[in-house]
Amino acid sequence: MIIRNLRKSYDEQVVLKGVSLAAGQGEMVAILGPSGSGKSVLLKCIALRERWDGGEFIYDDDDLLKQGWLAQLRYRSICAYLPPKEISLNPNKTALKNVLSGLLPTWRKLIGARTKREYMTAMDYLENVGLLDLAHRKVQTLSGGEKQRVAVAKALIQGADIIVADEPVIGLDPESAQLVLKDLRYMCDKHKATVLFTIPQIEWAEKYATRLIGLVDGQVIFDVSGRRLTTAEKMKL
Numbered sequence: 444m445i446i447r448n449l450r451k452s453y454d455e456q457v458v459l460k461g462v463s464l465a466a467g468q469g470e471m472v473a474i475l476g477p478s479g480s481g482k483s484v485l486l487k488c489i490a491l492r493e494r495w496d497g498g499e500f501i502y503d504d505d506d507l508l509k510q511g512w513l514a515q516l517r518y519r520s521i522c523a524y525l526p527p528k529e530i531s532l533n534p535n536k537t538a539l540k541n542v543l544s545g546l547l548p549t550w551r552k553l554i555g556a557r558t559k560r561e562y563m564t565a566m567d568y569l570e571n572v573g574l575l576d577l578a579h580r581k582v583q584t585l586s587g588g589e590k591q592r593v594a595v596a597k598a599l600i601q602g603a604d605i606i607v608a609d610e611p612v613i614g615l616d617p618e619s620a621q622l623v624l625k626d627l628r629y630m631c632d633k634h635k636a637t638v639l640f641t642i643p644q645i646e647w648a649e650k651y652a653t654r655l656i657g658l659v660d661g662q663v664i665f666d667v668s669g670r671r672l673t674t675a676e677k678m679k680l
């Protein structure tokens with residue numbers, strides 16, 4: 444995807460002042476910046492969960508914003524948006540059933556029908572995120588990090604090529620947080636998913652992301668890949 448000159452305001456407040464960035468398949472992009480710099484708004488715009496005021500959004504060689512609602516709907520179906528804290532799982536169902544529900548059409552969900560192949564596929568995705576042992580546990584009994592990982596497995600089984608995760612490790616202990624980040628990175632490396640996420644811990648962003656984008660006051664102030672941040676870059680955040 445290529446984003447050019449994305450602008451977004453709320454009433455009088457200009458939040459995104461012409462943001463440009465690119466993210467390819469298999470890239471894990473961390474959006475870093477101080478509180479209020481526009482990171483969440485940027486992610487919502489990228490996930491098309493928020494209207495753009497202006498700019499170009501090139502995906503599959505077309506400008507999505509110039510396409511009709513059908514193209515945008517198609518994009519939304521392959522772009523999973525994981526909002527902070529709020530996990531879209533059914534707490535009373537098992538991890539396996541939650542992941543399976545991403546695979547089955549609604550009418551089959553209602554009658555609970557599933558083939559052996561679908562069951563195996565869901566188990567494979569749970570294994571990918573290291574949760575095979577917990578497949579039959581109700582989601583409400585899982586830790587925050589485990590829930591996030593089930594949500595990642597569900598997003599991927601739904602066919603998401605793009606995962607937009609706003610603070611996916613908020614409130615998690617360091618060990619669980621790093622497991623979630625490892626899973627996201629694995630999805631990039633193995634499934635060639637594109638992941639865009641925000642995270643307050645710069646050192647984890649440096650460790651797991653393939654690209655680091657600094658956003659301050661609605662503007663990109665650096666966009667680096669293949670290296671850690673310099674002290675000068677960190678000071679700007």
Ligand SMILES: Nc1ncnc2c1ncn2[C@@H]1O[C@H](COP(=O)(O)OP(=O)(O)OP(=O)(O)O)[C@@H](O)[C@H]1O
Pocket residue numbers: 453458476477478479480481482483484485
């Ligand atoms: N729906 C909205 N209506 C009006 N203003 C909004 C809305 N959403 C965000 N804003 C404003 O946009 C600015 C950027 O908000 P955003 O949530 O993107 O910041 P952030 O960088 O994610 O901050 P934090 O790290 O604290 O989550 C803030 O000043 C916020 O008040």
